[in-house]
Amino acid sequence: MSPQPRPSRFLGAGIGILSVAAAVAVGHLVAAFTGPGSSPFLAVGDTVIRFSPQFLTEFAKTTFGTADKPVLLGGMAVVILAAAVVAGLAGRRRVGRGVTVVVALGLLGLATVVTAPTFRALDLVAPLVSLVVGPAVFLGLHRLARRSSDVEPHGLSRRAALLGGMAAVAVVAVASGVGGLPAGSGLAESRARMTDRLARARLAERAPAIPAGADFAELGTPPFLTSNADFYRIDVALRVPELRAEDWSLRIHGMVDREVTLTVDDLLARPLVERTVTMTCVSNPIGGDLVSTATFTGIDLRDLLREVGVRPGAEQIFATSVDGWTAGTPTDVVMEPARGAMLALGMNGEALPPEHGYPVRMLVPGLYGFVSATKWLVDLELTTFDARRAYWLERGWAQRAPIKTQSRIDFPRGFQTVPPGRVRCAGIAWSQPVGVGGVEVRMDGGPWRPATLTTEVSGRTWRMWTVDFDLAPGSHTVQVRATDANGAVQTEQRTDPIPDGASGQPATIFTVG
Known part of the structure; x- marks a missing residue:
């Protein structure tokens, strides 16, 4: 008896990708009805966030800013895609090996849902559905792939059946993923x-x-x-x-x-x-x-x-x-x-x-x-x-974390070129809840000059400042410091934001010319 033909590497990888995509997408769709937190994909992301060490969290926030979440989800998608390819390639020789990888991914999603701080019994539904769908699609596509390798006269129709099956899975995966997007729920x-x-x-x-x-x-x-x-x-x-x-x-x-x-x-x-x-x-x-x-x-x-x-x-x-x-x-x-x-x-x-x-x-x-x-x-x-x-x-962040007196230069912007002559600098300062009592600005390390402040609304809010300088063409550095309503001056000593807020006096380099 001749050995059963194996799918090509390309076809095997495709089967792995479609199987895992279907599992993730259908689980996400079910979670739209049972609770967003039960989505295996999002649960894995939440777990990564929950257990990330402080240095990694700060690296993500410093490097990517408010885009850190899309970057995390994109990175997760790449890792899952790689695991799906591994499952597909492993299943070419022995289908059971590929199924094992797909099941392992499903169990990972289930574990992250169950260990979430907001877990409810109903949250089991979505990851369990994913755990069933992934291996079922993987086995089904492999069955079609083996049949499509038979000789003529039926080879063409069976290959068409395989391609049709893969296309159907792809459509279901995309539709499920879109269906799992937030609908507003009133x-x-x-x-x-x-x-x-x-x-x-x-x-x-x-x-x-x-x-x-x-x-x-x-x-x-x-x-x-x-x-x-x-x-x-x-x-x-x-x-x-x-x-x-x-x-x-x-x-x-x-x-x-x-x-x-x-x-x-x-x-x-x-x-x-x-x-x-x-x-x-x-x-x-x-x-x-x-x-x-x-x-x-x-x-x-x-x-x-x-x-x-x-x-x-x-x-x-x-x-x-x-x-x-x-x-x-x-x-x-x-x-x-x-x-x-x-x-x-x-x-x-x-x-x-x-x-x-x-x-x-x-x-x-x-x-x-x-x-x-x-x-x-x-x-x-x-x-x-x-x-x-x-x-x-x-x-490792601070326990109490009162807001520090801070200021900012909004104009001129860093490395901006402004017309020669009188340059009007402007910015903001804040020191909640006592309020800002004064702002001083200096140019090129010269003496501090008091800035004009807007009327104070309350100690809980920021205040804007402005001051003019007559400047010659060339490069200049403007620096600002604020004083709170109790007379405490913003420190010049620079510290990082973590664990209790950044300190230091901002400075901006710009050009007149």
């Missing part, structure tokens, strides 16, 4: 209803009016209020959670006198406050752009915690997002009467955008976001720092 309608409710609500506290000339946008600074579309976004979510306000609830428990579970209706029934706040990311480098300002609408968090009763010894508010991300906020900071900590539902006159935490996020002015600004908030536990360690604290 999120747009939910946000529209929330925006309407916030517009009709009576505010117990209004944000200070933004005075005319609050920025120097015509000189190159950002506008005083950052649009929602331009507001910086830094988080570890591979897929923005889709949580309707109607389905949301918040549990407050732990070291409290009275455990409560609140709905959006409960929050809207409380006195609503409106506060304009500048937020900045701890990863913002010296002179960086990970800083934005918006007017948020929500409830006062201190008042809420006073009602539930914070017990002595509760050092931190351990906040958890719907996707399992955690942050630990110092309780004493939140309980400061003038701090202005809040649970926000609205941003710049509309419901929170999904990527900024809809339906509810936490916000504490004066603290970097990784310890204070949990998005898609669903749980607050009053506890100690020893009892619970938050996501970034486990990676």
Whole structure:
């Protein structure tokens, strides 16, 4: 009996790729109905993020910025593609070897789903479907490949059957992948209803009016209020959670006198406050752009915690997002009467955008976001720092992380050439929550000169500055430093952003000519 013909290397690799693609895509499609977190593909990515060492996380953020998530997903796709090719080539000689590789990939997806912090029993469905689909497609295509190798007169029709089968699998994989993309799940309608409710609500506290000339946008600074579309976004979510306000609830428990579970209706029934706040990311480098300002609408968090009763010894508010991300906020900071900590539902006159935490996020002015600004908030536990360690604290970042006094030069830009004569420099400065008391600028290492500041809106927000210099043609270096409202000057000593925020005075080299 002659040995059974083997598929070509090209055909074998194609079978492996299609089998794995079908498994991943169908699992992703099923996850659209059982819960996005159960997608094996996304679960693997979440696991990589969850267990990545601090140096690797910082490398990704520093190298790729806000594109770190697409880069991660692309890298995962390349690795999976390589594994699929290995499965296909291994199956040319012995089909069982290829099936083993495909099953191993499926078990990896299953394991990452089961070990996720937000795992539910229903989440088993998607990875189990993937675990069945992958080997089934692999075996089915190999069966067609063996039949297509028979001699004429049936060879042509059987080869056509193989090609048709592979094409069908490809179509199913693509359709499943597209079908697994976020469909909104009524999120747009939910946000529209929330925006309407916030517009009709009576505010117990209004944000200070933004005075005319609050920025120097015509000189190159950002506008005083950052649009929602331009507001910086830094988080570890591979897929923005889709949580309707109607389905949301918040549990407050732990070291409290009275455990409560609140709905959006409960929050809207409380006195609503409106506060304009500048937020900045701890990863913002010296002179960086990970800083934005918006007017948020929500409830006062201190008042809420006073009602539930914070017990002595509760050092931190351990906040958890719907996707399992955690942050630990110092309780004493939140309980400061003038701090202005809040649970926000609205941003710049509309419901929170999904990527900024809809339906509810936490916000504490004066603290970097990784310890204070949990998005898609669903749980607050009053506890100690020893009892619970938050996501970034486990990676060596700071425990308290107050925002440092910082400034930035927006004009001239680095290595820009400007006309000779009088050069008007402009930028921003921030020092939440005390506010900016002054800004000084110097040119080419000369004496510091006070800059003109915009009117202060509040200590929680940035201020813009400008100053003029008469400069000769050639290369020049402008440097800036800010002073907070208490008289503390921005340090010249440079430190990296991690673990508790960058420090140092920004400088820009430009040319007059």
